[in-house]
Amino acid sequence: MEAFHSLGARSPALGPEGPCQSSERVLENDLSRSWSQQQDSPPETALDSSLNYICKFLALCAVAQPAVYTDRELLNLIELLCRAGLDAGLRLLPKTDLQQLLLLLLENIREWPGKLQQLCRTLSKVSDHHHNLLALVQFFLDVTSRSRQLRSQLCLVVIAQMLDQQETLPLWQEKAQLSSLSQLLSLMRPSSLRQYLGSETLPPCQEHQPKASAELDHKACYLCHSLLTLAGVVVSCQDITPDQWGELQLLCMQLDRHISTHIRESPQAMHRTRLKDLAAQTYIRWQDLLAHCQPQAQYFSPWKD
Incomplete structure (x- = not known):
């Protein structure tokens, strides 16, 4: 936190209710003094011009002394960076630079995958908007085993959280991810999301007003677009085995039944067209995975000897 403030962090609420409140290394009066000094600093020293330097510096520390930081410190730092x-x-x-640093920090965690669940729970609470949570997932590149595990698990947790299903599914069982995703996919129908969002945001007297109805339709499609993108990440991070062929086939059926066939395109609603395009692209990718995965015997055609 001292590095962030000295290099231009201008908000004392960078991590509200965040990881640094429990730190014993930085005294509260030191932070207050640092913040008061930042109030008079020129705009050129703002965080946006310094974040890359901070990431480079922290990456150097992570490479030079990987054993110095405890798992708790690494998790706190990952949350703060996100x-x-x-x-x-x-x-x-x-x-x-931020993405490269996050990869290094993941590799330095000693109790992996023991800390995976804690990290996913923490990151899923960083924001309550699906757009931000999707952007957060994209901070972690799909280039290492740990990053792939985190991306897949975090996406599944975020989808369940957005649909208020985090307590009803076995989200932490690795072999049950596709089956859990299948149940969540059935809840991602745009009309269901529209009804869910309407009950939260609109009073009954406004539900049928044209302007309010159009805005609600846009929000539902926007949410469905993010959820479907996250679902695609869950599948792409899996090493599909023959015993999962049936689960992936079911996902394709769920995608077509609950999303693709329920999107009515209109020249006045381009957000529906974008959602339908994403659904089509996702279906094609999943079908391609099916084609390259040899199914088990029970999935063969019945007329084939």
Whole structure:
């Protein structure tokens, strides 16, 4: 936190209710003094011009002394970096250095995969908006085994959280991820999401007003687009084995039954077209995985000897 403040972090609430409140290394009066000094600093020293340097510096520390940091410190740092990376003022900043640093921090965690569940729970609470949580997943590149595990598990947790199903499914059983996703996919129908969002955001008297109805339809399709993108990440991170062929086939059927066939395109609603395109692309990718995975005997055609 001291590094963030000295290099231009201008908000004392960078990690509200976050990891650094429990740190014993930084005294509260030191942070207050640092913040008061930052109030007078020029705009050039703002965080958006310093985050890449912070990431480079921390990456050097992680490579040079990987054993110095405890798992708790690594998890706290990952959470803090993800919070900073989601800042609206940093949306146009290249994330390459941040992504490389996160890969290093994951590899330095000693009790892996024991800390995976804790990390997923923590990161899924960083934001309550599906757009931000999707962006957070994309901070972790699909290039290492640990990153793939985190991406897959985090996506599944976020989908269940968005659909209020986190307590009803075996989300932490690795072999049950596709079956859990299949149950969640059946709840991602745009009309169901529209009804769910309407009950949360609109009073009954406004549900049938044209403007309110159009906005609700856009929000439902937007949420479905994010959820379907996350579902695609879950599947792409799996090493599909012959015994999972039937589960992936069921996912394809669920996608077509609950999403693709329920999207009515309209020239006045391009968000539906974008969602239908994503559903079609996802279906094609999953069918391609099916074609390259040899199914078990019970899935062969019945007329084949």
